[in-house]
Amino acid sequence: MDHEVWEGYAAISAQIQQKIKADGKTVIVIECYPAVRTDEIINGLKLLNPSLIIPIEDAALEPQELEHKLSRYLTEDRVFGYMAPFLIDEFYDAVKLEQIKRQIEAIEAGVVIVIGFGASLVGEQDILLYADLARWEIQQRFRSKEFGNWRADNHDEDILRKYKRSYFIEWRVADRLKRALFQKLDFYLDTNKRDEPKMVTLVALLTGLKQVASQPFRLVPYFDPGVWGGNWLEEKIGLEPKGNPYAWGFDGVPEENSLYFQYGQTRIELPSINLVFFESTALLGEKVYARFGAEFPIRFDFLDTMGGQNLSLQVHPLTDYIKEKFGMSYTQDESYYMLEAADDTIVYLGLKEGVDPERMMDDLEKAQQGAGSFPAETYVNIFPAKKHDHFLIPAGTVHCSGTNSMVLEISATPYIFTFKLWDWDRLGLDGKPRPVHLQHGSQNIIWDRDTDWVQRNLIGQVEKLAEGEGWVEERTGLHELEFIETRRHWFTDKVTHHTNGGVQVLNLVEGEEAIIESPNEAFVPLVIHYAETVIIPAAVGEFTLRPTDRSAGKQLGTLKAFVRT
Ligand SMILES: O=P(O)(O)OC[C@H]1O[C@@H](O)[C@@H](O)[C@@H](O)[C@@H]1O
Numbered sequence: 176m177d178h179e180v181w182e183g184y185a186a187i188s189a190q191i192q193q194k195i196k197a198d199g200k201t202v203i204v205i206e207c208y209p210a211v212r213t214d215e216i217i218n219g220l221k222l223l224n225p226s227l228i229i230p231i232e233d234a235a236l237e238p239q240e241l242e243h244k245l246s247r248y249l250t251e252d253r254v255f256g257y258m259a260p261f262l263i264d265e266f267y268d269a270v271k272l273e274q275i276k277r278q279i280e281a282i283e284a285g286v287v288i289v290i291g292f293g294a295s296l297v298g299e300q301d302i303l304l305y306a307d308l309a310r311w312e313i314q315q316r317f318r319s320k321e322f323g324n325w326r327a328d329n330h331d332e333d334i335l336r337k338y339k340r341s342y343f344i345e346w347r348v349a350d351r352l353k354r355a356l357f358q359k360l361d362f363y364l365d366t367n368k369r370d371e372p373k374m375v376t377l378v379a380l381l382t383g384l385k386q387v388a389s390q391p392f393r394l395v396p397y398f399d400p401g402v403w404g405g406n407w408l409e410e411k412i413g414l415e416p417k418g419n420p421y422a423w424g425f426d427g428v429p430e431e432n433s434l435y436f437q438y439g440q441t442r443i444e445l446p447s448i449n450l451v452f453f454e455s456t457a458l459l460g461e462k463v464y465a466r467f468g469a470e471f472p473i474r475f476d477f478l479d480t481m482g483g484q485n486l487s488l489q490v491h492p493l494t495d496y497i498k499e500k501f502g503m504s505y506t507q508d509e510s511y512y513m514l515e516a517a518d519d520t521i522v523y524l525g526l527k528e529g530v531d532p533e534r535m536m537d538d539l540e541k542a543q544q545g546a547g548s549f550p551a552e553t554y555v556n557i558f559p560a561k562k563h564d565h566f567l568i569p570a571g572t573v574h575c576s577g578t579n580s581m582v583l584e585i586s587a588t589p590y591i592f593t594f595k596l597w598d599w600d601r602l603g604l605d606g607k608p609r610p611v612h613l614q615h616g617s618q619n620i621i622w623d624r625d626t627d628w629v630q631r632n633l634i635g636q637v638e639k640l641a642e643g644e645g646w647v648e649e650r651t652g653l654h655e656l657e658f659i660e661t662r663r664h665w666f667t668d669k670v671t672h673h674t675n676g677g678v679q680v681l682n683l684v685e686g687e688e689a690i691i692e693s694p695n696e697a698f699v700p701l702v703i704h705y706a707e708t709v710i711i712p713a714a715v716g717e718f719t720l721r722p723t724d725r726s727a728g729k730q731l732g733t734l735k736a737f738v739r740t
Pocket residue numbers: 401403478485486487488489509575576584590593595
């Protein structure tokens with residue numbers, strides 16, 4: 176496959192050139208994910224001497240008309256929109272598109288390049304390229320103000336609103352289009368790095384996807400500062416210090432993270448959601464796919480408040496609410512696994528006995544108006560937390576992780592549906608109050624999740640399930656209202672796991688280093704280190720974990736999650 180990859184515009188153009196007809200006309204369509212730098216590509220492909228370049232977006236709806244069409248899905252809220260059902264052709268002016276098609280038809284010879292988000296709407300083409308990039312990179316382009324949303328002229332807008340328009344609308348439309356086109360591609364273009372394009376053939380890409388879906392793999396991690404951030408991620412992972420402390424670490428969110436594929440000397444970066452789309456059954460397994468479709472339902476991420484501050488006091492929507500109000504098909508059920516804790520670490524979880532909903536909402540309202548602080552301790556339980564405790568957080572439970580915690584968050588995938596109730600009298604990194612949603616919150620708090628209920632259901636739910644020579648398996652959660660099951664293994668020797676036909680996500684929560692192997696050498700062994708997350712595709716079947724030589728004689732621990740089916 177190493178000869179099916181090209182780096183840089185010169186090599187890419189030379190390869191495309193080979194497919195250009197000697198006589199007559201060649202139409203090259205370059206379909207793009209929104210926020211791809213189309214100008215750079217046009218410039219880079221000048222080597223092909225195109226006789227006509229069509230930036231397809233000239234035929235799209237005018238920004239105001241588009242905004243009007245989207246308004247119901249965009250909403251006035253800073254954070255929450257409604258999942259939009261659009262297809263790309265609904266964002267285009269049919270008459271203008273028709274004119275472009277006729278313009279192309281009229282050309283008799285030479286190279287025509289059609290480029291942009293929606294380029295494939297011109298129909299017939301001779302060569303089809305797909306220019307892609309990772310969601311994390313899109314967010315960087317939003318933050319630097321290089322890009323606004325697609326045809327929105329909002330480069331300077333609040334980052335939350337730009338994210339909202341992408342999350343609820345643009346990325347959905349773009350993903351639908353990507354899924355519809357993918358099998359027809361000639362080439363796939365990785366455009367994550369400025370002026371460093373990489374191109375692979377569809378066959379090489381599909382081969383890579385197939386291979387990854389048959390072996391344990393890691394995603395490309397990324398880290399982000401936040402107002403409550405701590406120092407654990409920066410110190411332990413050796414991250415480059417930023418103006419503000421790192422709060423989040425992501426290495427287990429296929430919807431947002433990316434993957435690296437190595438072809439000879441060339442490394443391609445692609446959004447890992449492509450694997451979910453194009454290897455759904457091998458990755459997820461039949462049952463998970465039947466239940467969720469091409470969607471990765473489990474999310475692992477890190478919340479670092481070591482030396483930092485409390486998260487916002489918050490609640491997540493109930494399933495009925497998230498469906499009705501935001502068009503989501505399942506909700507943000509969560510759990511906090513304490514990867515590290517200090518002597519004074521606490522978790523806020525559930526309400527005290529006999530809380531009066533009206534009084535609590537009243538106090539939250541007053542605090543929100545600036546009339547004093549919210550007395551969280553009066554209403555919310557505070558539990559001490561120590562390393563390896565697992566707190567279960569079904570939607571509707573008031574909660575937040577406190578300062579001095581390093582949390583491995585194991586949750587369902589929807590990840591922006593946090594209704595902040597109280598943000599501890601502080602401002603966000605942009606100097607503005609972070610959005611608080613009391614109205615939404617009040618309709619989702621389950622008021623009888625009180626101390627007793629929380630103690631019986633959400634804390635210390637550890638049960639030994641099995642043991643063998645050098646290993647023990649425990650169930651640590653989640654709560655029966657949540658669809659994720661979590662299992663912890665303590666081991667000093669080899670321990671055998673099985674995917675049982677469903678995808679699993681696993682993290683090394685204790686010990687320095689372990690190796691994941693196939694009993695029948697079906698995949699290349701993978702070494703994982705403390706706190707690293709790995710995805711085990713359903714197709715893997717049986718696999719084993721054991722300490723490497725470096726960790727020999729020590730007890731290791733893994734925590735893995737899968738969907739209860
Ligand atoms: O609202 P803040 O304080 O930023 O906390 C937000 C974090 O809270 C956690 O409980 C989870 O819901 C995370 O997905 C979220 O990122």
